[in-house]
Amino acid sequence: MKITRLETIPVSIPIHPRRAIRGGRGAHTVSPFLLVKVHTDEGIIGLGEVSCTPGWSGEDQVTAAHMVQTYLAPLLIGENPTDVERLTAKMRAAVANNPFTKSAIEMALWDILGKSVELPVYRLLGGPVREYVPTKFSVSGQPPEQAAEIAAWAVEQGFRTMKVKVGIEPNGDVARVRAVREAVGPDVRLGVDANGGWSPRVAVQTIRRLAEYGIYFAEQPVAPVDVAWLADVRRQVQVPVMADESVYTLQDAMAVVRADAADVLSVYVGKGGGIGPARKVAAVAEAAGLTCTVGSNLEMGVASAAMIHLALATPGIGAEDFPCDILSPFFYEDDFLAEPLPIKAGEARAPERPGLGVELDDDKVRFYSRQTV
Ligand SMILES: [Mg+2]
Structure with missing residues (x-):
């Protein structure tokens, strides 16, 4: 061929x-x-x-x-x-x-x-290591009331884990997380994603303030400019730190590991240049005793399918502890697939068709x- x-x-x-x-x-x-x-x-x-x-x-x-x-x-x-x-x-x-x-x-x-x-991609990768991929919801950085409304809606859909976007302004960030926690109750697992929006000092202060609302991870609290910033924050907070924008390549993953800069790596099919490179990043995490989640740029159906195959077949991705951001059906008004992916609130499954399984x-x-x- x-x-x-x-x-x-x-x-x-x-x-x-x-x-x-x-x-x-x-x-x-x-x-x-x-x-x-x-x-x-x-x-x-x-x-x-x-x-x-x-x-x-x-x-x-x-x-x-x-x-x-x-x-x-x-x-x-x-x-x-x-x-x-x-x-x-x-x-x-x-x-x-x-x-x-x-x-x-x-x-x-x-x-x-x-x-x-005539095999689905997850079979080519060695077969499934989990029955389905646990997923979480992502609450946008809206004012607290709207954020709480969106979070309550996500719980109604069936989500039990979500992250809240922060990194905009510390007092507003804390107010948003507080409103979301009040809306979803104590049993929903909550993380925060700052997309690098805090300085190291503000990150430490704000993450400490957020501890009161039971957050269980802090994603990319500081900009990806220097891995030492992330390591500096990690040393000073109790909450696990997740590296997203800091990890594109295999070498980025190694640098984060060497600097003790994160507890969790967010791998993407996109950031490393494909499914194969993403699996190598996950292997670096596995070797270092860290874990991974699959993060997202709100991919549509084709790339979402690739993410599901990756997460289904990669042992270094700890999707049970850190559910993945595979959530396009909850964000887009439409899709360009002939048949939607089997994605529900909290769980994504791979289509049982050859290849990525989408048309x-x-x-x-x-x-x-x-x-x-
Ligand atoms: Mg992120």
Whole structure:
């Protein structure tokens, strides 16, 4: 089998207005994506999806399409798409950074491999280590009353774990977490995600204040500029610290481990450039006695499927203790999949079909490719 061409389709999906994300990195109301189709001479098409969030990775729909067509497609055309590991290394060697763009192609290669041998991706990764992937909800950085309302709604949907966006302003952050705790009661597990919005000093002070509301992790309390900042906070608080924006690559994971900077790593299919790289980050965590969760840029159906396969088959991801952020059906008004993923509040399952197990609804893809951001 040979790769014949790569097709890219920009799409933009509106977020349900009441659940639009506001956090330490600003507001997020529409999500732009780049869909990638990897075509082969045997008629199998692999699907991939780039989350285009410039504030995260510097990638958008235009840069992603440009990198795919100008640099990555010429490397891949004529190659055997089932050589996933070799082609991943080839992309890494040829183009620096752009991990979310590369991850779309990498997940499409897994999709092709799975379709060619008629196995779901999680089987290719060694089979399931859990029956389903525990998931949590994410409460946006709204004023306390709205945040409490959203959190109560999430509990009604069935969520038992959630995180609250903080890192905006310390007093407002504390008021929001207090309101959410009051709304959800004592039995819901609550974490906070500051998206790097606090300084080290404010992080320590605020996390100590939040202890009263029973938070059980603090995600990326400080900016990812220096891993010493994260380590500094971790030394001074009791709550487990989770590294998200600080960990993109395998080497980032190693640096966090060496600096004793985190208890939990948030792995993404996108940040490391694919499912394979994400599993390596999880292995570093496992070797260091840490654990991982799967974090999110509010991916749509194709990348969400990749996240589920990853979490289902990766022992270094401690999804039972730190449920994953696989929650697009709770945020978007629509999806571009022909059939929705089996995602419920608190649990995500993989489709039992070959490859990633998802198909596009071409009419919806056409419709959302006309929306502009
Ligand atoms: Mg995060």
